[in-house]
Amino acid sequence: MVLAVRGAVQVDRDDPADILAATRELITEIVRRNGIDAADLISIVFTLTPDLTSCFPATAARxxxxxxxxxxxxxxxxxxxxxxxxxxxxxxxESDRPRAAVRHVYLRGATRLRPDLAA
Structure with missing residues (x-):
């Protein structure tokens, strides 16, 4: 079965080092909290607010x-x-886990986006 896992993180400024570090932290925490093996990842879509233009967060995944x-x-x-x-x-x-077992991850200031899921 295919599951979707959401997450978000807020950075202090539009700086490549900050964006890449925060994205690495977010990915790492999503993988850890959900017991995801890299081989189970089908795809990842990243979005950035329009005020972040200094780099691609996909670089952090690479x-x-x-x-x-x-x-x-x-x-x-x-x-x-x-x-x-x-x-x-x-x-x-790709996972055999039930959808209810998915742990979405909201870090730093992004916890305000989904306080019901932030933990």
Whole structure:
């Protein structure tokens, strides 16, 4: 069965080092909390708020060794008043786990996006 795992992290500024470190942290935490093996990853879609333009978060996934996983980066919709400087992730995973067992991950300031899921 294919499951979707969501996550997000907020960074302090539009800096490649910050974006890549936060993205690595997010991916690592999603994998850890969900017991995901890299071979089970089907694809990952990343979005960034329009104020983040200095690098592609997919680079962080490649840095972690996800070289054969299809990755896509896009800009998030520019909604007035939305939380700034956020990297979002949607991972498609092959798993036998029930959907209710999925642990979505929201880190740093992004916990405000889904306080019901932030833990």
């Amino acid at each position: 840095d972690l060794g996800l070289v054969d996983v299809p990755l896509l980066c896009a800009t998030e919709v520019a909604v007035p008043g939305a939380l700034p400087r956020v990297i979002r992730l949607l991972a498609h995973v």
